[in-house]
Amino acid sequence: MTDASSSTAASLLAGLNPVQYQAVVLEGGPGLVLAGAGSGKTRVLTRRIAWLIRERDIAPHRLLAVTFTNKAAGEMRERVAALLGFPAHGLWIGTFHAICLRWLRRHPREAGYAPDLSVYDSADQQTLLRGLLKEDGFDHTPRRARELLGIVSRWKNRGEGPEAAASQARGPAQQVAARFYRRYQDALRARNAVDFDDLLLGAHRLFQAVPEIADRYAEQFRHVLVDEYQDTNHVQFLLVERLARRHRNLFAVGDDDQSIYGWRGAQVKNILDFREHFPEATVLSLEQNYRSTKTILDLANAVIAHNPDRWPKRLWTERAAGTRPQFFLGADEDEEAEEVARRVAEATRAGAELRGIAIFYRTHAQSRPLEDAFLRRRIPYRLIGGVRFYERREVKDLLAYLRALVNPSDEVALRRAVGVPRRGIGETGAASWLAESAARNVDPLEAAAGGGLESVGARGRSGLTEFGRIMLEWRARLGEPPERLLGEIVARSGYETYLEEQGGDWEERRANVRELVDGARLFSSQVEGGGVREYLDQVSLLTSADTAEEKADAVTLMTAHNAKGLEFPRVFVVGLEEGLFPHASSLEDPAELAEERRLFYVACTRAMETLVLSASALRRRYSSGGGGVSRFLSEIPAGLLEETPCGDAPRRAPSGGRTLVSEGEPFADPDEHPLVGRRVHHATFGSGIVVAAEGRGTEAHVTVRFHGGRSRKVIGSYLEWEV
DNA sequence: GGGCCCTCGTCCTTA
């Protein structure tokens, strides 16, 4: 489906089915388009924007389009330009977060912030909250901080402040969260910082506090278009409702079956109640799927049918049945991954392109065995998400310098910057420095440069003074392009030398540092007037998909959440086990379980031609093998899924890495080496994994699940044991 | 005491 550029009006409407057509040309009030998976909603959105600009003469700056990722925004912008034959300058298109940040930058005072505010990512949030918890003697483990931040985030996404939270907090965790909600907000404000939720909330408060500003935007935006409407939260609803109040042209596109962000406050309710909020709304339903073969669609439909409270619809296709989706069970995660890699290799021998193949999993931690398997077979892959480039330590270290320069109140950034490279200022020294600066009401960098801080020990003082001086020098040069300042920081802070001294994978880290500077250079060359502030804004709102290398022919590995909105000819969904997918934390709650099922539905409906599902009998980290295969598999009607063996030949000993040791050896100290879970090799049956054991030493009777899922009881001494 | 380096256990999903 390529939208070729053309200059005739008809071409904007050509090739659309009747409902798509109606959606593109919808006028005179709000519209909700229920767009099933693969029903061409991106096409509808881009054609509609182009149509409004060209056929209805709406100036681009009077259109606001909200997308779910920056990448989607960029692609949509390009497609619209291609349709129009010229770029739509001035078009407001981006994620809610990016657009809200833009408003906060334009009206910081009215929103209650000083200019140059910092955007805190989840790591910064944790650093901040953990500090507060520690101060008050509360549990300040990362896990606890994450839990509390999750609770606070849900309040924020409902638009509830600390008071409302305090009055409704139930149970010990919520009460602690409510207590620290206020303090956390105060701490953010003191640092002139916002977290991701505050971006939305801040814009909402801005519109409430200064209705004239809201009215101005509501007047400006003749049309407001929102993609992935099922994943909007209450505050986002309030924002679009406010912006569409004047012209009533809210155009929402979404699919209640693909709502997968309930845990961060999204409410399907926004779709289900659309008619109540906008009684005059036109509701259209896109039910023809153009993406998947019939069997894949049938499978997905069968699973999602197990969810209650759905907007009634039935997705259909004209496509042929195609290849029946397959399932296989690996003995453990390594074997499962190995089988995925084997099938990928097989597909490429049959002519498949690697870029058309994707592997989806529930959690990032599952990528490791897959990466290993692809590395062993020398199959190129690209990993989306996981440890993202801009979350790497060396990258965050250097960006902390820029943040601290831009926003002198950003203590999280100041502490980080002063600590790397080491300057003799540790946690205590930094705390004294910042406390004394605050008490004396002086800028921390000025105070540091002055060298007169009494509370900082003699040993760290010279390092701190030097840090303050150099930072002040750089701060005076904030008008320079980001790459020049970054380059300066790298060179004069001695950061690369520091990396080298740290050893380990320092060369890779140094490469990342250089890539960071190159990225900044690219930014300045592409963004007009793109200074350090704009650069920081951009990197703090990047999505994991934004940094992916597009051109490479490689298999794509990502979480099912990241898969939303994408499609691939060949899809693998791995790790289908109770406790993993559905995730253990969802098993108690029917609503969360339904969301897991939607997530599985999203994963399956990405597939165009072939779909392979898999699980492993034993998994080291999560359900520890007790969970069994996912209930979602049993929800698939018998005829729609073909059970296939996992592998055929006994595994050859991998070259390098693992080694097989001779019989008996691991039994030298059986107490230190539990037998269950060990990988073994048998002369006749091949390799497998121990699932049960009786006795110990060479006399042990062990049950082994071999390749292909067959289990056998054998004597320990007949096996080679992998270490 | 403070700074810093080492090892070891833990990690769901994200703008």
Next chain:
DNA sequence: ACGAGGGCCC
């Protein structure tokens, strides 16, 4: 990859 905890050095 990150923090906690232990040990070493100033």
